Amino acid sequence: MPSRIFKIFLILSIALLAVFLQFSFISSLPVFFRAINLPLAFLLILLIFFSSSEALIAAFFFGFIFDSWYFSPFGTYLLSFLGIVLFAQVVLNNWLTNRSLYSFLVLTIISSFFYNIVWSSFNFIFSLGGEGGRFFLFSWDFIKNLFFSALWLVLICGLSFVVLSQISHRLKPVFLKR
Amino acid sequence: MKKNALNFFINRRVIISLVILAVILIGHYSGLLKPVEGFVFSAARPLNKVFYSKSSKINQSPNQNERNLPEELAACQQKMVSLAVDSSKTKELQDENNKLRAFINFFSNHEYRKIYADVLAQEFLTEKSEARQNIIIDKGFKDGVSIGLGVINEEGVIIGKVVEAKDRSAKICLITSNSCKLAATLQNEDKTVGVSEGNLGLTIKMNFIPQTEKININDLVITSGLGEVIPRGLLIGRVSEVMDKSNEIWQSAVIEPLVDLNNLTIVAVVLP
Numbered sequence: 208m209p210s211r212i213f214k215i216f217l218i219l220s221i222a223l224l225a226v227f228l229q230f231s232f233i234s235s236l237p238v239f240f241r242a243i244n245l246p247l248a249f250l251l252i253l254l255i256f257f258s259s260s261e262a263l264i265a266a267f268f269f270g271f272i273f274d275s276w277y278f279s280p281f282g283t284y285l286l287s288f289l290g291i292v293l294f295a296q297v298v299l300n301n302w303l304t305n306r307s308l309y310s311f312l313v314l315t316i317i318s319s320f321f322y323n324i325v326w327s328s329f330n331f332i333f334s335l336g337g338e339g340g341r342f343f344l345f346s347w348d349f350i351k352n353l354f355f356s357a358l359w360l361v362l363i364c365g366l367s368f369v370v371l372s373q374i375s376h377r378l379k380p381v382f383l384k385r
Numbered sequence: 386m387k388k389n390a391l392n393f394f395i396n397r398r399v400i401i402s403l404v405i406l407a408v409i410l411i412g413h414y415s416g417l418l419k420p421v422e423g424f425v426f427s428a429a430r431p432l433n434k435v436f437y438s439k440s441s442k443i444n445q446s447p448n449q450n451e452r453n454l455p456e457e458l459a460a461c462q463q464k465m466v467s468l469a470v471d472s473s474k475t476k477e478l479q480d481e482n483n484k485l486r487a488f489i490n491f492f493s494n495h496e497y498r499k500i501y502a503d504v505l506a507q508e509f510l511t512e513k514s515e516a517r518q519n520i521i522i523d524k525g526f527k528d529g530v531s532i533g534l535g536v537i538n539e540e541g542v543i544i545g546k547v548v549e550a551k552d553r554s555a556k557i558c559l560i561t562s563n564s565c566k567l568a569a570t571l572q573n574e575d576k577t578v579g580v581s582e583g584n585l586g587l588t589i590k591m592n593f594i595p596q597t598e599k600i601n602i603n604d605l606v607i608t609s610g611l612g613e614v615i616p617r618g619l620l621i622g623r624v625s626e627v628m629d630k631s632n633e634i635w636q637s638a639v640i641e642p643l644v645d646l647n648n649l650t651i652v653a654v655v656l657p
Contacts, residue, residue: 226429227429227432227433227436228436230433230436230505230506231432231433231434231435231436231437231440231505231506232436232437232439232440233440234440234506234507234508235437235440235441235443235506235507235647236440236443259398260398263398263402267402267405267406267409271409271425272425272429274413275422275425275426276425276426276429276506276521276554277508277521278508278519278521278549278551278556281410281413281414282410282413285406285409285410286406289402289406293399293402
């Protein structure tokens with residue numbers, strides 16, 4: 208039990224750092240770097256290396272803080288982060304079951320697309336008639352961001368996988384042995 | 386396969402998550418969670434300020450006017466020497482001090498009531514369009530900020546207006562943002578009045594100016610005071626281009642902002 212509490216404390220501490228970096232640091236960088244989504248990367252890494260319980264706790268943490276700080280309608284981030292954890296868990300349980308680098312990278316690409324579409328949909332639905340209530344799907348900015356964020360997510364998650372697979376036995380090697 | 390996915394959605398963890406989600410949403414929309422949200426924001430404010438100030442330094446846009454490059458180079462060299470001498474912490478404090486002094490200078494010559502605020506972030510996560518730029522400041526309804534108020538930098542140049550506010554924070558649209566409109570007037574012979582609006586996150590445009598009005602390059606543009614809460618006389622920018630086609634009823638002017646909007650760390654909200 209104490210080790211589990213310590214684990215959750217450690218996860219929330221790293222999550223807090225990701226929150227600060229995302230909210231104040233990354234959001235003010237040049238456009239290309241703004242596509243970095245640390246909370247999403249962290250949730251996917253948690254899901255692969257720990258379990259869905261830890262990822263769900265972190266999703267609530269990210270969602271509540273971002274909904275409190277940002278000016279999107281409250282619930283947009285909570286629903287999006289929670290949605291992505293549940294979605295990724297279903298994909299992991301049913302299709303990408305072998306926990307190799309390839310399946311992890313496929314998961315990050317699918318999750319990145321899913322998250323961006325879900326977040327923008329919620330924002331669109333909640334802000335209908337307002338400033339955010341413009342349809343996003345055919346916007347060049349949205350499509351550009353979709354690819355940039357997938358690219359960053361693959362880079363961050365891929366690197367994390369390679370590093371963490373050295374210390375964990377839950378994962379398969381990068382290249383399958385004959 | 387379908388059965389597995391269905392089982393997943395009716396498992397205990399998912400149901401508990403949905404219940405917690407419902408509790409949080411009900412708590413927020415009924416106002417019960419407001420103190421918690423306020424505390425979370427206030428507690429994080431100092432760290433957010435530090436992270437934002439580091440980031441805004443990286444994001445300082447280079448001067449787009451190539452003729453100024455030699456001066457810029459000289460200024461950079463001077464800055465390098467100064468940076469070598471000062472520690473980074475002293476430099477931060479010095480910058481803040483200078484900005485506050487400039488604010489005091491400005492306000493001692495103008496009778497505006499104001500609220501100083503720190504910039505904490507730019508509002509983006511998945512929305513990356515340069516055409517819609519907002520910043521988030523650490524003052525909100527409880528500090529006297531309300532929607533529509535003008536926001537200026539330390540030199541007294543208007544940088545945007547409040548578009549949304551919470552108890553302890555507010556969202557400011559920058560003047561170059563497409564959604565940011567201000568009642569403006571040109572300082573030309575005719576004192577042309579119109580509405581300025583951001584143009585793709587880079588410049589400002591003033592549309593629907595009658596062809597009879599004479600606009601000159603380098604005319605200054607100020608707030609007209611016709612908006613309900615923004616006072617007259619706050620500098621917006623300088624006319625850099627006039628678009629007047631003889632076959633059209635209206636002409637428009639492109640206005641260049643006079644401040645670097647990527648380097649805002651302290652601003653002041655001007656009260657009516």
